[in-house]
Amino acid sequence: MATGELGIYNLVKFQAIPPDWPGGFWWHWLFFTVVVIGFVLTMVMGVIYIERRGMGRMQSRLGPNRTGPFGLLQPVADAIKVLLKENIVPVAADKIVHWLAPVVAFAPALMIFAVIPFANGALLADLNIGILYVVAISSVSTVGIFMAGWGSSNKYSLLGAMRNVAAVVSYEIPLVLAVVGVVLIAGSLSLNQIVVAQEIPFILLQPLGFLLFFIAGCAEINRSPFDLMEADSEIVAGFHTEYSGMKFAMFYLVEYAEAVAISAIITTLFLGGWQGPLLPPWLWFVVKLLLVFFAMVWTRTTLPRIRIDQLMAFAWKFLLPMSLLNLFITALQVLAGWPTQLIWAMIIVNFAVMALMILIWSRFFFRLGWGKIEI
Amino acid sequence: MAVKTEPFVLNMGPVHPSTHGVFRMRATLDGEVVVDIEPVFGYLHRGIEKLAEQRTYTGVIPLTDRLDYISSMSNNLAYCLAVEKLAGIKVPERAEYIRVIMAELQRIAALLIAVGAFLNDCGAYFTPFLYMFRERERIVDLFEMASGQRLTYNYMRAGGVSQDLPEEFMPALRKFMDMMPRYMDEYDRLLMQNEILIARAKGVGILTAEQAINCSASGPVLRASGVKWDVRKADPYSIYDHFDFDVPIQQTGDCYDRYRQRVEEMRQSLRIIQQAMEQLPSGPVKAEVPHLIRPPAGEAYARLEAPKGELGFYLVSDNAIAPYRCHIRPPSLINLTALRDMVRGWKVADLIIIFGSIDITVGEIDR
Amino acid sequence: MTVSLSGKEVARKIEEQFPGSVAESSQDTLVVRADFLLDVARFLRDTEGLELDFLNFVTAVDYYDHFEVVYLLSSMKHNHSLTVKVRRYGRENPVLPSVVGLWQGADFQEREIFDLFGIRFEGHPDMKRIFLWDGFQGYPLRKDFV
Numbered sequence: 058m059a060t061g062e063l064g065i066y067n068l069v070k071f072q073a074i075p076p077d078w079p080g081g082f083w084w085h086w087l088f089f090t091v092v093v094i095g096f097v098l099t100m101v102m103g104v105i106y107i108e109r110r111g112m113g114r115m116q117s118r119l120g121p122n123r124t125g126p127f128g129l130l131q132p133v134a135d136a137i138k139v140l141l142k143e144n145i146v147p148v149a150a151d152k153i154v155h156w157l158a159p160v161v162a163f164a165p166a167l168m169i170f171a172v173i174p175f176a177n178g179a180l181l182a183d184l185n186i187g188i189l190y191v192v193a194i195s196s197v198s199t200v201g202i203f204m205a206g207w208g209s210s211n212k213y214s215l216l217g218a219m220r221n222v223a224a225v226v227s228y229e230i231p232l233v234l235a236v237v238g239v240v241l242i243a244g245s246l247s248l249n250q251i252v253v254a255q256e257i258p259f260i261l262l263q264p265l266g267f268l269l270f271f272i273a274g275c276a277e278i279n280r281s282p283f284d285l286m287e288a289d290s291e292i293v294a295g296f297h298t299e300y301s302g303m304k305f306a307m308f309y310l311v312e313y314a315e316a317v318a319i320s321a322i323i324t325t326l327f328l329g330g331w332q333g334p335l336l337p338p339w340l341w342f343v344v345k346l347l348l349v350f351f352a353m354v355w356t357r358t359t360l361p362r363i364r365i366d367q368l369m370a371f372a373w374k375f376l377l378p379m380s381l382l383n384l385f386i387t388a389l390q391v392l393a394g395w396p397t398q399l400i401w402a403m404i405i406v407n408f409a410v411m412a413l414m415i416l417i418w419s420r421f422f423f424r425l426g427w428g429k430i431e432i
Numbered sequence: 433m434a435v436k437t438e439p440f441v442l443n444m445g446p447v448h449p450s451t452h453g454v455f456r457m458r459a460t461l462d463g464e465v466v467v468d469i470e471p472v473f474g475y476l477h478r479g480i481e482k483l484a485e486q487r488t489y490t491g492v493i494p495l496t497d498r499l500d501y502i503s504s505m506s507n508n509l510a511y512c513l514a515v516e517k518l519a520g521i522k523v524p525e526r527a528e529y530i531r532v533i534m535a536e537l538q539r540i541a542a543l544l545i546a547v548g549a550f551l552n553d554c555g556a557y558f559t560p561f562l563y564m565f566r567e568r569e570r571i572v573d574l575f576e577m578a579s580g581q582r583l584t585y586n587y588m589r590a591g592g593v594s595q596d597l598p599e600e601f602m603p604a605l606r607k608f609m610d611m612m613p614r615y616m617d618e619y620d621r622l623l624m625q626n627e628i629l630i631a632r633a634k635g636v637g638i639l640t641a642e643q644a645i646n647c648s649a650s651g652p653v654l655r656a657s658g659v660k661w662d663v664r665k666a667d668p669y670s671i672y673d674h675f676d677f678d679v680p681i682q683q684t685g686d687c688y689d690r691y692r693q694r695v696e697e698m699r700q701s702l703r704i705i706q707q708a709m710e711q712l713p714s715g716p717v718k719a720e721v722p723h724l725i726r727p728p729a730g731e732a733y734a735r736l737e738a739p740k741g742e743l744g745f746y747l748v749s750d751n752a753i754a755p756y757r758c759h760i761r762p763p764s765l766i767n768l769t770a771l772r773d774m775v776r777g778w779k780v781a782d783l784i785i786i787f788g789s790i791d792i793t794v795g796e797i798d799r
Numbered sequence: 800m801t802v803s804l805s806g807k808e809v810a811r812k813i814e815e816q817f818p819g820s821v822a823e824s825s826q827d828t829l830v831v832r833a834d835f836l837l838d839v840a841r842f843l844r845d846t847e848g849l850e851l852d853f854l855n856f857v858t859a860v861d862y863y864d865h866f867e868v869v870y871l872l873s874s875m876k877h878n879h880s881l882t883v884k885v886r887r888y889g890r891e892n893p894v895l896p897s898v899v900g901l902w903q904g905a906d907f908q909e910r911e912i913f914d915l916f917g918i919r920f921e922g923h924p925d926m927k928r929i930f931l932w933d934g935f936q937g938y939p940l941r942k943d944f945v
Contacts, residue, residue: 116562212442216464216780282555282628361628362555364781365464473907474930481915482940645875648854648904659875666878667801733871733882735855746869748860759858766856769906798930 089181093170100346101313102132107347108313108354115358136306144302147210154208159300159307162201165194166314173321174249176331176338187248188240191322192233195277198311199225205308209299217298220365224276224283227372232273234380238266238387239326252330260327261404265383265411267327269376271352274319276368279312280353282360283368320349379414386410439467442780446475452549453794457787464779469772473765476798484758489515489590489725492758497584499760500796502545505538505575506738508588513669514734514745515590519727526715527592528671532708533605534578534587535670535736536701541571542739543652543694543701546791550691551623553788554632560622567615570608577601590725592718602709609706616699624692633688637774637786640685647770651741651763653790656693657685663737670736674711675704687789694791724753740764740791760799764792802879803827809849809881813839822886830884837896843872843881844901850874851881854902859912861942866893866918887918890941897923915940 106121106129113120121128146155169191171181184190199222206218240246242262243254251259260267276283297308324330324345331338363371386407395403439462446454454475460468480499484492496511497504509531516523523531548564572582577598579587587594623629639649644657654661662679664672680696682689727749735744741763748757767790775783810824813831820835831839843851851872859868865888873880887893897920898905909920910929917938919926928935937944 112557116559117566118562212440216442284555357557358559360556361551361623361626361632362781363628364632364779366779367631474928474932477930479939645853646903648902661875733855742855744856746856746858746871757860759856759860761856761858765907765911766904769904 093181094167097167097170097314097317100317101310104313104317104350105132107350111351111354112358139306140303142302144304147299149210150299151208154204158201158205158208159304161204162198162311163307165197166311166318168194169318172248173325174252174330175342178249180249183247183249185247188236188246196229198315205297211299214298221279223365224368227369228273228276231269231372231376231380232277234384235266235269235273236326238263238384241387241391248325252325252332255329255332258327258329262407263387264408265379269380269383270323273376274323275353278315278319280316280357282356282362284362316350316353320346323349375418379418382414437462452792455794459783461780466775466778466780466783469775471768471771473797476794480799481758481760484755486754488753489755492755494586497586498795499799500738500740500793501583502793503538503542503739504583504585505534505587506736506743508585509535510734510736510743511745512588512590513736514732514747515725517732517734518730518747518749519725521591521719521721523592523719524716525713527717529708529712530593530597530717531588531670533705536705537571537574539701539739540698541568543698544568547691547694550788553784554629556623574601574604574608577604589718591721596717605709612702619695630688632785633691634686636687636778636782637789638684638686639770639774643770643773648766649770652690652693652697653741653767656682656689658683663735663742675707677703687785690789726751726753738763741767762796762799765797768792801873804879804881813842816842828882828884830886833885833887833895836885840898840901850876854904857905857908857912859916859918861916863942864888866916868895868918893918894921896921899923917941
């Protein structure tokens with residue numbers, strides 16, 4: 058088994074060939090690149106269909122059911138429609154920034170999938186800093202979104218883009234802290250190792266971490282109830298108001314690709330990744346991913362939207378202290394050796410702690426409202 | 433040391449997903465905080481008041497449909513009340529009861545849209561809106577049975593209604609009344625206690641009672657600010673004094689109270705319809721009026737409690753077949769007088785919510 | 800029932816305070832002279848027993864030789880109402896005082912009267928056209944506008 062070490066990147070060791078892979082390094086790379094791109098695009102299509110159909114049914118209407126059997130070809134129809142539309146660029150826009158923004162926003166969404174395992178050892182690059190890489194890369198999309206808002210030279214877009222930057226910066230911290238709890242229990246940053254270490258899914262061991270990650274993840278990817286970045290009823294379409302045609306398709310793809318990415322990360326970190334009886338591993342992975350995504354669709358259809366200052370107050374005053382407390386308690390438990398020895402005690406204690414902390418914090422320390430500013 | 437900022441003007445243009453029609457607002461913003469707004473009207477101005485001077489008294493009724501196009505029955509009724517007051521026409525009893533049933537059904541339908549649109553503005557992505565539309569479909573089906581139309585009914589006439597109810601109307605109405613209370617409870621449960629909604633709407637855009645009276649606000653906006661004034665009780669028209677119903681009021685006058693007020697008013701409307709249904713007599717549905725009404729010279733002002741507020745028609749006649757002057761008192765326009773004071777100091781997101789909670793229809797503003 | 804106050808009664812009270820202000824009074828209506836409008840309006844709003852604090856509507860009618868601006872005032876407390884009219888003879892540049900300072904609800908309605916009839920209201924903070932665009936010539940609701 059050869060390991061590749063590239064010069065200044067010798068801190069990052071990756072496994073060049075998995076144990077039973079024929080062909081060598083470059084075939085592995087080619088195969089998984091194709092798999093990742095194909096997987097992302099197919100999942101995005103499937104996920105768009107689930108969202109539209111699911112939201113439609115929850116709103117007591119049918120959802121798309123004309124194109125193809127049960128409307129399954131609707132995303133294909135959307136894609137074709139959007140490709141054929143005229144590409145309008147506002148005259149006062151900054152051309153290069155406007156053109157580059159979708160690319161800068163989309164690339165990180167794809168890159169996240171490089172480290173997500175589909176089966177044991179089946180991933181593009183088994184980095185030993187897996188989850189850290191994911192967190193770092195996912196912040197780069199924000200630059201793309203801000204470029205879109207700025208380059209459109211439109212006040213609505215700028216408002217939307219600035220809101221987005223504020224939100225992403227605020228929610229980055231609870232996100233990362235929720236992940237650290239999992240990392241402590243698993244003992245490694247590599248995503249493959251984390252999945253292998255889950256004899257029981259970490260959602261039972263880290264319920265509060267799961268909730269925090271889910272909420273912070275929804276906020277990072279601009280989904281309801283945190284979708285004020287592209288709030289239809291306020292700022293028309295936020296940062297992608299001035300986009301049409303293929304570039305709009307890229308932003309649309311970005312939104313759903315990131316949703317799939319966050320669902321994939323949640324599945325890997327908390328739900329046991331590809332583990333499960335009977336079905337092949339990659340199928341389990343897909344099923345769990347779709348379940349998490351369905352939960353996201355559910356919250357989108359049900360809850361109203363919160364305002365930007367409430368959003369930030371929620372991140373800094375509620376999620377951050379909770380995630381710190383969660384980390385502290387998890388660290389104590391890991392030091393005492395609970396994950397291996399007293400696993401049932403750990404589950405019960407963590408659930409109790411989660412329920413207690415949410416109740417106490419929301420009742421006494423944090424209120425979601427804000428006030429009027431005196432002019 | 434404060435950072436120096438400069439306010440900029442954001443134009444929430446006539447074409448916007450949430451301005452409830454072609455309504456334009458020029459908002460001066462300092463970051464996200466609203467410093468000033470200037471509403472710009474006139475994108476749907478059709479000159480209805482001038483057109484009314486060139487139509488016969490009966491010919492104005494289709495024009496009145498298009499005022500507040502989501503509550504056409506109320507507009508028709510207000511105009512017919514004004515003509516009857518001017519010409520001294522007496523309306524038969526069955527016609528009065530049918531008018532009350534139609535007006536209250538229309539109130540429920542219009543309030544459903546108001547509540548749904550408000551929740552939509554809050555961000556609950558169309559879900560409550562579509563649930564409200566489910567019920568509105570049933571009401572609109574009832575109206576279609578009676579008048580043949582789904583939106584602009586042209587049903588009332590000076591002296592009664594244009595035609596009697598078909599046989600399938602009453603059974604359908606009974607079925608509607610049986611299942612509606614369950615849906616009213618569902619609306620209550622849906623989002624009334626939701627923490628996000630309470631955080632968004634409570635305490636936001638407060639309109640005190642004195643401000644409301646000074647700005648001539650009326651309807652749910654006035655009652656949510658704590659003023660117990662309902663034209664159906666204070667100045668009863670038609671046969672509203674035969675019915676037993678309450679006038680709910682709220683205390684604070686913020687967006688949440690206006691939302692609550694509308695849901696409570698829907699309940700009271702159901703009570704009125706139930707009583708009217710039981711007491712419905714038989715008889716003629718239209719008084720004997722000539723085809724071309726020629727009221728004696730004079731003036732009259734008739735008002736009613738439309739879903740949006742006090743809708744009134746001021747008619748001046750000079751003994752001709754067309755009105756000399758027909759002025760419409762638009763509740764939506766007058767309720768908007770208070771918008772500027774309600775909105776200053778809040779953020780853009782609140783601007784949309786406050787504006788949605790006043791509930792306007794541009795057809796009525798611009799006429 | 801909202802009681803419609805008798806024009807003659809109220810006219811008597813007003814004449815005591817502001818002699819010469821009432822041009823005409825009858826059972827239903829009360830016509831006030833334009834220069835006394837603001838004083839009479841303040842009197843109507845603030846006096847005990849009248850307290851007409853709610854302005855239902857403001858509108859204008861074109862009677863060929865004069866314009867008539869009609870105000871309908873109500874009182875929330877006493878549940879009575881009163882119709883007040885002001886006449887303005889002559890069609891060139893009619894000007895009347897504005898009651899926006901007393902009842903803010905007159906804001907958009909006076910702009911509408913200016914837009915459609917051409918009657919200016921002095922003291923209004925923002926006297927410009929409301930429904931028609933700024934460069935529009937003429938005043939549509941006048942009887943001599945085709």
